[in-house]
Amino acid sequence: AQTVTQSQPEMSVQEAETVTLSCTYDTSESDYYLFWYKQPPSRQMILVIRQEAYKQQNATENRFSVNFQKAAKSFSLKISDSQLGDAAMYFCAYRSGQGAQKLVFGQGTRLTINP
Amino acid sequence: DAGVIQSPRHEVTEMGQEVTLRCKPISGHNSLFWYRQTMMRGLELLIYFNNNVPIDDSGMPEDRFSAKMPNASFSTLKIQPSEPRDSAVYFCASTVAGSYNEQFFGPGTRLTVL
Numbered sequence: 001a002q003t004v005t006q007s008q009p010e011m012s013v014q015e016a017e018t019v020t021l022s023c024t025y026d027t028s029e030s031d032y033y034l035f036w037y038k039q040p041p042s043r044q045m046i047l048v049i050r051q052e053a054y055k056q057q058n059a060t061e062n063r064f065s066v067n068f069q070k071a072a073k074s075f076s077l078k079i080s081d082s083q084l085g086d087a088a089m090y091f092c093a094y095r096s097g098q099g100a101q102k103l104v105f106g107q108g109t110r111l112t113i114n115p
Numbered sequence: 116d117a118g119v120i121q122s123p124r125h126e127v128t129e130m131g132q133e134v135t136l137r138c139k140p141i142s143g144h145n146s147l148f149w150y151r152q153t154m155m156r157g158l159e160l161l162i163y164f165n166n167n168v169p170i171d172d173s174g175m176p177e178d179r180f181s182a183k184m185p186n187a188s189f190s191t192l193k194i195q196p197s198e199p200r201d202s203a204v205y206f207c208a209s210t211v212a213g214s215y216n217e218q219f220f221g222p223g224t225r226l227t228v229l
Binding site: 101 | 163204
């Protein structure tokens with residue numbers, strides 16, 4: 001079974017600075033997808049960014065980018081120019097590229113933005 | 116466009132009562148997922164449907180939990196009888212079946228069992 005591990009329960013960063021959230025995963029599959037979801041206090045789950053395992057190029061979405069290291073099974077999220085609205089829980093998630101479509105989530109990292 | 120709709124948003128009930136959570140997926144989506152979020156276990160899949168058919172219910176904790184999807188626009192998750200340990204946030208998500216497609220989450224139902 002696949003597992004996802006987020007080793008940082010909490011992180012904090014100064015507004016306008018850059019922060020990196022860590023995620024590692026374990027799988028024997030070669031075809032899969034990785035996601036970062038944001039959950040603000042409203043508890044709505046919002047997709048931040050996604051990465052296909054077969055793509056070597058790291059995904060970027062405006063201030064959000066990932067560092068995908070397939071051999072190391074690492075998928076970190078970098079947030080540049082942090083804003084107060086970025087404060088939330090961030091979840092890393094894995095989905096198989098074949099068969100099961102379910103998301104397997106990490107335990108989450110609570111990100112605090114200091115003004 | 117309306118997103119995934121869940122009702123109720125909050126539910127408080129007493130132990131032993133039946134609880135029914137409802138979900139309306141996004142129109143045109145053919146996969147529907149029920150997840151549960153707790154402090155202890157995080158976010159975990161309970162069950163998911165493709166084209167109204169349950170595909171994987173291995174996450175359903177026990178026989179007290181049941182889920183149905185009678186048509187493409189409606190699903191229910193029922194707990195009977197409810198127990199305090201069922202207290203959690205229950206999310207419904209939907210997507211178009213396919214490897215790359217994003218799952219869209221509803222706002223969740225916060226269930227408290229006293």
